[in-house]
Amino acid sequence: MILYHLNHLRELEAEAIYVIREAASQFERPAMLFSGGKDSIVMTHLARKAFYPARIPFPLLHIDTGHNFPETLTFRDKMVEEIGARLEVRYVQDSIDKGRAREEKGPNASRNVLQTITLLDALEELKIDAAMGGARRDEEKARAKERFFSHRDEFGQWDPKNQRPELWMLLNGRKHIGEHFRVFPLSNWTEMDVWMYIQLENIPIPEIYFTHERDVVNRDGMLLAYSEHITLKETEKTEKKIVRFRTIGDMTCTGAVESPASSLSEIIDEIAASRTTERGTRQDDKRSETAMEDRKKAGYF
Amino acid sequence: MSDFSKDGYMNMELLRFTTAGSVDDGKSTLIGRLLYDSKQIFEDQLEAIEQRSHQRGFEHIDLSLLTDGLKAEREQGITIDVAYRYFATPKRKFIIADTPGHIQYTRNMVTGASTANVALILVDARKGVLEQTIRHSFIASLLQIPHLIICINKMDLVDYSEEVFNKVVEEFKHVSSKLDIKDVHFLPISALKGDNVVDKSQNMPWYQGATLMYLLDNIHISSDENHIDCRFPVQYVIRPQQTEYHDYRGYAGRIVSGIYKPGDKVKILPSGESAIIKTVELFGQNIEEAYAPMSVTMTLDRDVDISRGDMIVRENNSPKIEQELDVMICWMNVNKLQLGGKYAIRHTIKDARCVIKDIRYKIDINTLHRNENDKEIGMNDIARINIKTTVPLYFDSYRKNRYTGSVILIDEATNETVAAGMIV
Numbered sequence: 001m002i003l004y005h006l007n008h009l010r011e012l013e014a015e016a017i018y019v020i021r022e023a024a025s026q027f028e029r030p031a032m033l034f035s036g037g038k039d040s041i042v043m044t045h046l047a048r049k050a051f052y053p054a055r056i057p058f059p060l061l062h063i064d065t066g067h068n069f070p071e072t073l074t075f076r077d078k079m080v081e082e083i084g085a086r087l088e089v090r091y092v093q094d095s096i097d098k099g100r101a102r103e104e105k106g107p108n109a110s111r112n113v114l115q116t117i118t119l120l121d122a123l124e125e126l127k128i129d130a131a132m133g134g135a136r137r138d139e140e141k142a143r144a145k146e147r148f149f150s151h152r153d154e155f156g157q158w159d160p161k162n163q164r165p166e167l168w169m170l171l172n173g174r175k176h177i178g179e180h181f182r183v184f185p186l187s188n189w190t191e192m193d194v195w196m197y198i199q200l201e202n203i204p205i206p207e208i209y210f211t212h213e214r215d216v217v218n219r220d221g222m223l224l225a226y227s228e229h230i231t232l233k234e235t236e237k238t239e240k241k242i243v244r245f246r247t248i249g250d251m252t253c254t255g256a257v258e259s260p261a262s263s264l265s266e267i268i269d270e271i272a273a274s275r276t277t278e279r280g281t282r283q284d285d286k287r288s289e290t291a292m293e294d295r296k297k298a299g300y301f
Numbered sequence: 302m303s304d305f306s307k308d309g310y311m312n313m314e315l316l317r318f319t320t321a322g323s324v325d326d327g328k329s330t331l332i333g334r335l336l337y338d339s340k341q342i343f344e345d346q347l348e349a350i351e352q353r354s355h356q357r358g359f360e361h362i363d364l365s366l367l368t369d370g371l372k373a374e375r376e377q378g379i380t381i382d383v384a385y386r387y388f389a390t391p392k393r394k395f396i397i398a399d400t401p402g403h404i405q406y407t408r409n410m411v412t413g414a415s416t417a418n419v420a421l422i423l424v425d426a427r428k429g430v431l432e433q434t435i436r437h438s439f440i441a442s443l444l445q446i447p448h449l450i451i452c453i454n455k456m457d458l459v460d461y462s463e464e465v466f467n468k469v470v471e472e473f474k475h476v477s478s479k480l481d482i483k484d485v486h487f488l489p490i491s492a493l494k495g496d497n498v499v500d501k502s503q504n505m506p507w508y509q510g511a512t513l514m515y516l517l518d519n520i521h522i523s524s525d526e527n528h529i530d531c532r533f534p535v536q537y538v539i540r541p542q543q544t545e546y547h548d549y550r551g552y553a554g555r556i557v558s559g560i561y562k563p564g565d566k567v568k569i570l571p572s573g574e575s576a577i578i579k580t581v582e583l584f585g586q587n588i589e590e591a592y593a594p595m596s597v598t599m600t601l602d603r604d605v606d607i608s609r610g611d612m613i614v615r616e617n618n619s620p621k622i623e624q625e626l627d628v629m630i631c632w633m634n635v636n637k638l639q640l641g642g643k644y645a646i647r648h649t650i651k652d653a654r655c656v657i658k659d660i661r662y663k664i665d666i667n668t669l670h671r672n673e674n675d676k677e678i679g680m681n682d683i684a685r686i687n688i689k690t691t692v693p694l695y696f697d698s699y700r701k702n703r704y705t706g707s708v709i710l711i712d713e714a715t716n717e718t719v720a721a722g723m724i725v
Contacts, residue, residue, distance in 0.1 A: 003523060004523075004526070004528050004560065004590075004592040005314065005523040005526075006315075006594065006595065007312050007313060007314065007315075008313045008314060008315035008393075008394040009313075010595070011315045011594060012315070013596070014555060014594050014595050014596040015594070015596075017555075017596035018536070018555045018596050021536045021537045021553055021554075021596070022536065022650065024537060025536060025537055025609055025650070048584070049583060049584040050537075050553065050596070051537070051539055051553070052539075052583075052584045052585060052598070053539070053541050053543070053546050053549060053551075053585065054539050054540065054541035054542070054543070054546070055541070055543075137385045137387070138386075138387045141384075144384040144385055144386065145382060145383070145384050145385075160382075163382065164717055164718045165382075165408060165409075165411075165412045165633050165718050165721070166412065166718075167411070167412055167415040167707065167709055167718070167721045168415045168416060168703065168704060168707045169416075169555070169704065170647050170648075170649075170707065170708070170709045172647065172709065172711055172716070172718045174645065174711060174716040175716055176716065187385070188385070188387075188396055190387050190389070190394075192389070193394070
């Protein structure tokens with residue numbers, strides 16, 4: 001007897017494709033945010049599946065902080081070329097030069113918060129009314145309450161008290177002029193689901209997710225990649241370590257983990273045995289207990 | 302995740318469940334216990350709640366802190382809305398729709414229940430079946446959640462008494478006889494002490510049944526989908542602007558129910574035209590048999606005029622096609638329902654408008670009495686209404702099909718979702 005039952009990865013895939021197709025249909029100018037991290041790579045892959053054999057019918061938008069890993073940018077350009085996608089890049093540096101954003105000072109300075117300004121400016125400039133993002137509910141408690149279709153007011157702000165109930169798979173993307181939506185197709189995926197799906201579908205990812213030797217700085221227990229964007233404190237020195245990255249964000253706030261994992265299969269074993277969450281490698285979340293909630297309200301993802 | 306196996310992980314089933322109960326019932330503790338005992342809690346999360354338990358002067362770790370919400374919620378001392386949580390066993394991946402227990406309860410529980418396979422309802426063993434237990438069970442039956450698990454909690458506070466447990470079970474059976482519930486299980490547990498949650502209780506030798514985790518892992522869900530009535534709402538028409546696919550027309554969507562395969566004779570609504578399925582595919586790969594809830598793209602043997610919102614069904618099995626329908630609604634907005642008012646309506650992926658023709662009755666969700674004289678439908682109220690839509694909808698009754706039988710109403714001025722509706 002054939003059992004007509006989807007396994008959970010295929011069910012998550014079907015759900016995400018439905019959400020992406022819905023965003024493409026309900027909005028006039030949707031876009032997909034692309035950071036070069038594994039979640040946005042998986043989301044882009046799902047967008048290809050959703051519209052194949054046609055090309056992805058909306059642009060990818062990358063908010064470039066100027067603090068990216070060079071490997072991420074190389075990967076981005078190669079991927080965009082291969083899949084024939086349209087890519088828009090907006091730079092945090094431009095926002096700083098125009099006086100729209102002010103650079104943080106000190107050794108822990110990061111452009112993570114500044115991204116929001118550049119993002120909101122880009123959405124306005126490109127008249128984007130739905131920005132799809134790869135955020136997952138399992139990442140953080142503020143994200144645990146997100147909708148697939150998350151309404152933002154004319155200031156781009158998230159109001160957790162005023163979210164529309166989301167029932168069955170009926171997605172309400174109606175809005176007033178000037179408002180926009182954030183759309184999260186991967187809402188129900190966990191870190192493990194993302195990795196298993198990458199393996200299942202054989203999706204290419206940037207090489208820094210795999211083990212390599214690198215100069216790192218141990219800052220408060222977090223191994224930061226040494227680069228021109230890091231100012232060493234007096235007591236700090238760099239050291240060579242065998243590491244990989246579990247998440248990819250800015251070089252200034254993404255910690256490496258010591259790991260010999262050189263294949264997807266080894267990465268998955270490592271995560272299965274891991275006793276810490278992936279956001280544990282992100283200094284941007286450690287600033288305060290409500291760091292994510294506060295940033296989201298201001299228009300961050 | 303000690304028993305983790307990659308092959309196993311590739312074949313896991315997804316089970317969505319919702320939890321119902323007020324704060325005092327120990328709902329947060331139960332969810333915390335499930336996550337903690339199934340080893341889903343990571344060191345950094347555990348450290349954070351250890352610290353906070355300590356700050357608050359607790360002797361032991363307060364597991365309910367694991368489900369603690371936003372700053373905005375802590376400030377007000379209430380949970381604002383549904384939070385989604387995840388855990389996995391080697392067999393299944395679970396999505397919990399954790400719904401808060403305060404006054405906006407109905408709205409949130411309906412939201413969480415709309416996609417759930419299973420509802421967990423907590424009952425305090427000391428208090429027995431209360432009005433809220435009836436309310437929770439009624440919503441579970443209204444939303445047609447296939448499986449119900451009644452957790453009789455705080456057994457540690459009634460000396461793990463079999464008699465108390467049996468009494469609550471009898472009470473529940475008595476009140477639930479009026480409800481449309483298919484599959485119900487009763488469990489004596491202590492979320493605080495961990496009895497029968499993940500590990501079998503040593504304190505209740507009289508209970509021979511499964512633990513909660515065993516039940517969640519083994520409850521039979523593969524027949525929850527409808528594989529009989531073919532319903533495929535066309536979500537997006539794919540027409541590549543590339544020379545190699547010049548004549549390609551793909552109809553993309555998510556199968557709501559039924560099984561589709563190449564060679565099937567199908568009918569397109571609303572035109573009524575017939576065609577034969579040429580391919581069912583995704584990303585260039587042909588699918589031999591496609592079923593709910595797959596997202597696929599179909600091509601047909603000939604050109605038919607099909608656009609978003611149309612539905613592909615089987616020739617001899619059509620949904621109802623009507624403009625006037627009776628709907629059970631749960632109202633979800635502070636602005637009251639307007640008799641004679643016009644609202645936007647969304648059904649599958651179709652948008653239309655509707656007018657409220659009649660309010661038939663309102664249900665007192667604590668007693669389940671129907672009140673035909675009360676036409677005031679406000680936040681959290683449940684009522685049966687009659688509506689007329691601007692265009693025909695292709696629908697089934699909610700009892701028959703959760704996805705072609707459901708609608709939402711949207712306030713055209715505020716754009717807010719104001720009601721969840723189940724077509725009678």
